[in-house]
Amino acid sequence: MKRNFKLAKSLLATAILATAGTLCAAEPIQPIEPVKEIKLAQVELGKKLFFDPRLSKSGFISCNSCHNLSMGGTDNLKTSIGDHWQQGPINAPTVLNSSMNIAQFWDGRAADLKAQAGGPIANPGEMGFTHKLAVDVLKSIPAYVIEFKLVFGTDEINIDQVTQAIAEFEKTLVTPNSHFDQWLLGNKDAIGPDALAGYKLFKESGCVACHNGPAVGGNSFQKMGVVEPYKAKSPAEGRVAVTGKDADRFMFKVPTLRNVEMTYPYFHDGGAQTLTEAVDIMGRLQLGKKFSEAENAQIVAFLKTLTGDQPSFRLPILPPSTDKTPQPKPFN
């Protein structure tokens, strides 16, 4: 607990410095800023790749299958469905605002979006492919070859470019303009009295120790089960898998609470189906606090004000395979 509060204090100080002079300098949560600079050609290519199931062995699973941009950048399942309907070990975190994360995956094993993007493609339990085979597919499709050449200036396609383009697209997936952000920016009518009371509770109870900054989380690793142990439905042990340090057992990246109304179910194992349940468990296990029904409802009302403008773009049309394209193998 002490540790968490120390961290929170330092984060608060950073946040205050970073946003000094803005309307919301005194708040531990800052508005999401719109994307100000982006490599547009990479974004357009990355958008196609994000939706292209040919990056999977089966030809059926794309990034968008589990990070569905119609559904808050998640699959809304406890754990995801992978190649041959394998049950994943962990809940698919939202891709929305993921560029703000301190690192990627629940255990932070990828430093950034680019490092993350290659993971699921080659994970036998997810897209079940290899980087080489995925690149071979792209190389066989003239429209992709031309687009990679236009974007990266070379005749070669490699996995580094693939993940770079996907990551650049993912950087566009921010969700500014939530009711809460409008409130932060000075529109005091943007959220109702319940949500405001919920925000007050959220701050005073200590939730904000971990859930702070523009993403309302995503910027630290914390233990799941501080006051009481969490009985996880997943075998995942968190950050210890990356660091090997016993102290990192059950340390997980704090998830963003942006768009949390859309990203159910909650926790790394999807163990909480509703926000009410998640708030209750978090209060008891992390803060040693049992929220009353009314308090819980107020916090939930606040959390629902964190839903921002969802990414809005035309469904990409993918260039067709050719006679030379290696065929997908869905059933072997």
Next chain:
Amino acid sequence: MKRNFKLAKSLLATAILATAGTLCAAEPIQPIEPVKEIKLAQVELGKKLFFDPRLSKSGFISCNSCHNLSMGGTDNLKTSIGDHWQQGPINAPTVLNSSMNIAQFWDGRAADLKAQAGGPIANPGEMGFTHKLAVDVLKSIPAYVIEFKLVFGTDEINIDQVTQAIAEFEKTLVTPNSHFDQWLLGNKDAIGPDALAGYKLFKESGCVACHNGPAVGGNSFQKMGVVEPYKAKSPAEGRVAVTGKDADRFMFKVPTLRNVEMTYPYFHDGGAQTLTEAVDIMGRLQLGKKFSEAENAQIVAFLKTLTGDQPSFRLPILPPSTDKTPQPKPFN
């Protein structure tokens, strides 16, 4: 054969009458017309439903999973992947221009798009759900309840409305403005000499007997394997399953050739991976004609001019489930 030509003659006559006075009255293929009248509110609702995997038992499979609008309205797999990764018995036909089909499904068992739309939802091998459970999910989501009320004017949601809205959305999925249509409409530079030679062969060899009209198919049932029997990889027996008549064994709806470059693999069993292979097999089995390599390439060049403007719309954002929404069951 005689029968096919008789049919072709009658279809040709109809087509000529129907388009008399237009630039392309003399051709057996007519341009796709843009959608002229549509129930727009139903379309917008139907678009959401088309993309909503909560209409499946698993919460993972939507209409768009197998009729992927990024990929020519198909999954580009020989046979589709259903609930729990079940292998479907038949190739998923494209949803593009499907409003022009004489009936829906390969065996024509659904009279129209509305009748079709309910099929996969309740098929244990596809979305694996029931109409009642799918409607229960929608009823639990206030934003859907409001939208259904706005669209249909009642507080009730039923499967009839669901399939009506999906069908209305599907009516918008036409692909006008292909190079071939531009040629039909008078732009003689719209297709090259190979494609033109291919079209001539397509007409003179008899392909056009079945593949005619605006959809270049979709308007009759024909036997798969007229001159030589087709060794299908699928157990499907075609229209006999609907009519019970032995004469309808291996009678399948002639698929549209619109956007055929994007809708690989081909035939009801996905047995032909490439257009070259499909043209060769069709020539031999249906027409008793072995196309030379050059002829085949010309026909393929023609077929590639049938790719039209793909449906272009913003990815729909789906309203989130609520605490009352029945949870998906992906793993049981």
